[in-house]
Amino acid sequence: MSILIKNGRVVTAESDYIADVFIKGEKIVAIGKDLPIKARRTIDATGKLVFPGGIDPHVHLDMPFMGTYSSDDYENGTRAAMFGGTTMVIDFILQTQGKTLRSALKTWQKKSGKAIGDYSYHMAVTDFNDKTAKEVVKMIKEEGITSFKTFMAYKGALMIDDGQMVQLMKIVKENGGLVTVHATNGDMIDSLIAKNRAKGNMTPLYHYLSQPEVTEAEASGRFADMLHYTGCPGYIVHMTCEGALNAVRKATLRNQKVFVETCSQYLVLDASLYEREDGAKWVMSPPLREKKDQVALWSGINQGLVQVVGTDHCPFTWKQKQMGKDDFSKIPNGHPAIEHRMELTYSEGVAKGKISLNKFVEVTSTNAAKIFGMYPKKGTISIGADADIVIFNPETEHTLSVETHHMNADYSSYEGFKVKGKTETVLLRGKVGIEKGKCKLKPGYGQFVKRGRTSLTI
Numbered sequence: 001m002s003i004l005i006k007n008g009r010v011v012t013a014e015s016d017y018i019a020d021v022f023i024k025g026e027k028i029v030a031i032g033k034d035l036p037i038k039a040r041r042t043i044d045a046t047g048k049l050v051f052p053g054g055i056d057p058h059v060h061l062d063m064p065f066m067g068t069y070s071s072d073d074y075e076n077g078t079r080a081a082m083f084g085g086t087t088m089v090i091d092f093i094l095q096t097q098g099k100t101l102r103s104a105l106k107t108w109q110k111k112s113g114k115a116i117g118d119y120s121y122h123m124a125v126t127d128f129n130d131k132t133a134k135e136v137v138k139m140i141k142e143e144g145i146t147s148f149k150t151f152m153a154y155k156g157a158l159m160i161d162d163g164q165m166v167q168l169m170k171i172v173k174e175n176g177g178l179v180t181v182h183a184t185n186g187d188m189i190d191s192l193i194a195k196n197r198a199k200g201n202m203t204p205l206y207h208y209l210s211q212p213e214v215t216e217a218e219a220s221g222r223f224a225d226m227l228h229y230t231g232c233p234g235y236i237v238h239m240t241c242e243g244a245l246n247a248v249r250k251a252t253l254r255n256q257k258v259f260v261e262t263c264s265q266y267l268v269l270d271a272s273l274y275e276r277e278d279g280a281k282w283v284m285s286p287p288l289r290e291k292k293d294q295v296a297l298w299s300g301i302n303q304g305l306v307q308v309v310g311t312d313h314c315p316f317t318w319k320q321k322q323m324g325k326d327d328f329s330k331i332p333n334g335h336p337a338i339e340h341r342m343e344l345t346y347s348e349g350v351a352k353g354k355i356s357l358n359k360f361v362e363v364t365s366t367n368a369a370k371i372f373g374m375y376p377k378k379g380t381i382s383i384g385a386d387a388d389i390v391i392f393n394p395e396t397e398h399t400l401s402v403e404t405h406h407m408n409a410d411y412s413s414y415e416g417f418k419v420k421g422k423t424e425t426v427l428l429r430g431k432v433g434i435e436k437g438k439c440k441l442k443p444g445y446g447q448f449v450k451r452g453r454t455s456l457t458i
């Protein structure tokens with residue numbers, strides 16, 4: 001099958017021009033002005049943006065968490081992602097404490113068989129010991145799983161201590177991988193939660209008040225210090241605030257590079273939502289912050305301190321959220337977001353003049369491909385790359401709503417949010433995935449992407 005995308009504005013992280021893109025099989029094989037080529041199918045992209053399929057490196061699909069499971073499975077989650085222009089996700093495998101990485105991998109391989117979009121896994125190491133160290137090497141060398149997630153919070157379930165963290169960093173560095181982190185001070189948060197519960201402070205607002213900015217700033221700085229000591233490449237997930245960003249900024253003074261991801265919700269929503277009666281919809285960790293933090297994060301993107309915008313998509317239905325109706329600490333943490341990342345970042349970032357179009361492509365696709373070792377197969381429009389392409393109408397205005405989203409959540413955390421710019425057509429490895437509001441790909445089309453070394457020169 002061949003497809004010719006004609007006359008679109010082709011935007012990558014470093015270029016922006018009007019051209020045709022010719023696709024044969026799964027790959028892009030030619031790019032140029034008025035290509036003299038006949039294809040089986042031609043798509044007119046005049047007036048549209050043509051950019052690389054989005055990569056969301058932070059999603060939780062069908063994940064056991066806080067006594068329940070996140071409500072999107074691989075089929076529904078990757079389909080919803082594609083409706084929004086995200087063609088690949090990186091999900092998290094959770095090691096069960098006391099068990100092996102291999103057994104967790106097997107569990108996730110079963111879940112992911114029905115993916116519609118492409119995917120990879122980060123391996124969350126929740127129990128580090130000599131046996132785990134050996135398995136880490138195998139994950140990198142044999143499985144192409146090169147990023148290892150750690151938690152500095154969620155004690156008793158997911159957290160590892162600093163000694164384990166440093167040992168993990170050493171082995172990961174030696175073998176060409178990357179350590180990622182949920183960087184918040186778990187002990188401090190647990191004591192604030194306990195204090196609030198003892199006083200009868202049970203509403204969602206106290207979720208926010210139990211995780212003040214300092215808990216994230218301190219852990220981010222500590223993680224950066226441990227990276228500096230070990231020389232391991234590292235990546236901080238879901239950064240929310242100015243204090244944490246300043247910890248990374250400080251690390252740059254000793255010529256250190258720490259990769260940073262923020263998420264679309266931290267760029268566009270703020271903590272005032274926790275005062276609402278339905279505040280549980282936005283209970284996530286770390287919590288939404290203040291307007292000043294949004295300003296810091298957008299600036300961080302422009303300064304190159306924040307390289308990636310993900311979602312931390314971890315949806316729950318309202319019934320699941322009700323598990324914590326009398327106690328904020330029992331509300332499953334997370335929200336539905338996978339579908340809206342690209343459009344929110346375009347609308348609030350590019351359309352409002354906060355970031356350039358090239359920067360948009362960088363933070364929604366290219367940098368994730370580079371950091372997580374799959375560039376230029378993924379993350380760009382170039383000859384030889386996978387034909388993962390979004391055709392985007394920058395003028396279409398629409399309103400986000402539970403009535404129109406495709407995520408398995410019976411509410412939208414963005415109900416009524418107006419956005420400018422809409423994903424119209426999506427291709428994944430040369431096949432049309434989304435067209436005229438319909439998904440054309442079947443469960444199982446999505447492929448696992450083996451990854452290599454981080455490119456450190458971003």
Ligand code: URP
Nearest residue numbers: 182284285312314333334
């Ligand atoms: O609230 C969140 N973020 N839920 C998912 C788990 C995590 O910490 O990323």
Ligand code: ZN
Nearest residue numbers: 182238285286
């Ligand atoms: Zn987290």
Ligand code: ZN
Nearest residue numbers: 058060312314
């Ligand atoms: Zn997460």
